[in-house]
Amino acid sequence: MDVIFGNLDLWKTAIGNTLLVFVLGGLIALVLGVVVGAMRVSPVPIARAVGTAYVNIIRNTPLTLVFFFFVLGYPALGLPRLSPVVLGVLAIGIYTATYVAEVLRAGINTVPVGQAEAARAIGLPFTQVMSQVVLPQAFRSVVPPMMSVFIALLKNTTVAAGFSIAELGALRAAVNDSGDRPGSPMEVLLWVALVFVVLVFILSAIQRTLENKWRIVR
Numbered sequence: 001m002d003v004i005f006g007n008l009d010l011w012k013t014a015i016g017n018t019l020l021v022f023v024l025g026g027l028i029a030l031v032l033g034v035v036v037g038a039m040r041v042s043p044v045p046i047a048r049a050v051g052t053a054y055v056n057i058i059r060n061t062p063l064t065l066v067f068f069f070f071v072l073g074y075p076a077l078g079l080p081r082l083s084p085v086v087l088g089v090l091a092i093g094i095y096t097a098t099y100v101a102e103v104l105r106a107g108i109n110t111v112p113v114g115q116a117e118a119a120r121a122i123g124l125p126f127t128q129v130m131s132q133v134v135l136p137q138a139f140r141s142v143v144p145p146m147m148s149v150f151i152a153l154l155k156n157t158t159v160a161a162g163f164s165i166a167e168l169g170a171l172r173a174a175v176n177d178s179g180d181r182p183g184s185p186m187e188v189l190l191w192v193a194l195v196f197v198v199l200v201f202i203l204s205a206i207q208r209t210l211e212n213k214w215r216i217v218r
Helices: 008-040 045-060 063-077 086-112 113-121 128-140 143-163 168-178 185-217
Strands: none
Touching: 008 045, 008 086, 008 128, 008 143, 008 168, 045 086, 063 086, 063 143, 086 128, 086 143, 113 128, 128 143, 143 168, 143 185, 168 185
16 A cells, blocks of 8 residues: 555645546537537538538547647647646547537437427527437437546546646656655556546446436436
């Protein structure tokens, strides 16, 4: 247990930054993913084209390259200076939004077309059709795949370790480089793996709770 209590300050920072990147990146991914998912099924051709282009370009770009752009390319553009954590949150949020959009689009396609047509027939605009009729039903049907996307997001936070963000993926190097801290790199990696297992179990429990709740509502 020396590897934990002897490096408690590093563990607090690493877990805090991991959760920060995960939560804020997840919020960006969810909001942006809903917008892009709606654009993908929009009756407006330009909106569909923009949504399709965004998904195809970002999703087919490796996450590491997305991080490279935000952490190294963004400052070179002369834009306002942001901390590495903020840039990491933007990178992982924008990247994950493509997967959220595709999962949501699949869920939208499970909603009977007649319901959307009936909503439009009574005069509801597209935004209200999506927000009041289609999306609530789509979210219920995509809970398992959506949670899989967020579990992948949680594990992808380790990529941030290579871009000056002190999260769990960087903990091994921090302990190893200091030279005077207890614990070997292998011990640190095993504890980091355990932390991720616990976090994934928590997300899985949330998934089961949502599935059970919405199954009753139906």
